[in-house]
Amino acid sequence: MSEKPTSLDDLRRKIDEIDNSLHDLLMRRTELARQIALAKGSNAVIMRPGREARVLRRLVGRHQGPFPKPVISRIWREIISVFTRLQGPFAAAAFAPEGGSDLSLLARDHFGSLTPITSYGSEMGVLRAVSDGKANIGILPLPESDRGTPWWPKLARSGKASPKIIARLPFAALDGGRRHGPEAVVVSLAEPEESGDDQGYLIVELDEAVSRGALKTLLSDAGFEVRNTQAWVDAPDRPLHLVEVEGFLASDDARVAALVAETDQVSHAWAVGSFAVPLTAEDLANSPAPSTQAENGDASDADAASAGVS
Numbered sequence: 009m010s011e012k013p014t015s016l017d018d019l020r021r022k023i024d025e026i027d028n029s030l031h032d033l034l035m036r037r038t039e040l041a042r043q044i045a046l047a048k049g050s051n052a053v054i055m056r057p058g059r060e061a062r063v064l065r066r067l068v069g070r071h072q073g074p075f076p077k078p079v080i081s082r083i084w085r086e087i088i089s090v091f092t093r094l095q096g097p098f099a100a101a102a103f104a105p106e107g108g109s110d111l112s113l114l115a116r117d118h119f120g121s122l123t124p125i126t127s128y129g130s131e132m133g134v135l136r137a138v139s140d141g142k143a144n145i146g147i148l149p150l151p152e153s154d155r156g157t158p159w160w161p162k163l164a165r166s167g168k169a170s171p172k173i174i175a176r177l178p179f180a181a182l183d184g185g186r187r188h189g190p191e192a193v194v195v196s197l198a199e200p201e202e203s204g205d206d207q208g209y210l211i212v213e214l215d216e217a218v219s220r221g222a223l224k225t226l227l228s229d230a231g232f233e234v235r236n237t238q239a240w241v242d243a244p245d246r247p248l249h250l251v252e253v254e255g256f257l258a259s260d261d262a263r264v265a266a267l268v269a270e271t272d273q274v275s276h277a278w279a280v281g282s283f284a285v286p287l288t289a290e291d292l293a294n295s296p297a298p299s300t301q302a303e304n305g306d307a308s309d310a311d312a313a314s315a316g317v318s
């Protein structure tokens with residue numbers, strides 16, 4: 009004898025109960041925002057990118073079932089962004105040139121529906137907005153995607169008003185981490201924060217022409233695992249190299265000072281930021297879970313869920 013199906017009314021009652029529980033928890037979480045702001049103290053940095061990455065990695069890592077992981081991340085990005093704004097002023101400046109790649113959309117996906125985002129037609133405009141304190145964060149194209157005059161040499165300055173790279177977007181792409189859309193870095197006057205799986209950027213100014221291979225050897229002798237390098241002659245006598253390295257790079261990393269002190273060819277070096285490594289397609293793929301559609305042989309919905317949303 010087949011089991012009597014639960015009535016639609018009963019199922020909806022269960023959904024109402026679950027919605028109420030979720031809502032109660034959200035209100036309880038919100039009450040903590042005020043306490044968190046107090047615990048940080050006045051003038052503290054509100055946004056903590058390392059902590060945010062850890063929260064998202066933990067939730068995506070423990071997630072089970074067909075609810076798409078990129079949407080789990082999206083929901084928490086909304087929550088975390090509201091929490092950031094509940095603790096103090098928080099606004100973004102995004103590079104969005106006319107007819108070019110509009111990074112304000114990427115910023116909206118990551119920093120939620122309510123974060124004020126101002127668009128700028130030039131990378132320098134974004135950097136200035138952050139340096140002048142008009143925006144807490146700036147969204148810029150990946151340094152390696154620069155075709156004209158690159159923006160990253162502007163980070164090679166000392167002093168407090170020089171923005172640093174603190175995050176990379178998208179962290180959990182809605183296309184399931186397949187990297188089809190635009191990518192960006194986030195800059196801020198706040199220091200980057202370790203997340204447990206990071207990559208760093210340093211800028212190296214050389215006294216003389218050094219081949220890419222020789223520069224890599226120099227850097228690996230100084231203890232860096234180099235992933236990528238970009239070169240730019242900022243002024244006739246100022247060859248700069250942007251170097252992406254494995255692992256977190258704090259502003260006061262002793263290897264950076266040692267590179268200048270112990271290497272004849274390097275005249276200056278700056279640690280210019282770090283970012284939490286974004287979630288990959290593998291991280292964001294849903295593990296197949298028993299579902300009625302799958303059991304009934306309707307694979308299309310289950311496949312769409314396991315691949316993330318497109």
Ligand SMILES: O=C(O)C(=O)C[C@]1(C(=O)O)C=C[C@@H](O)C=C1
Nearest residue numbers: 044054055056059060088091092
């Ligand atoms: O943990 C903190 O420092 C918080 O402010 C909380 C929280 C969150 O909502 O989880 C919000 C903003 C921070 O960037 C990181 C995390």
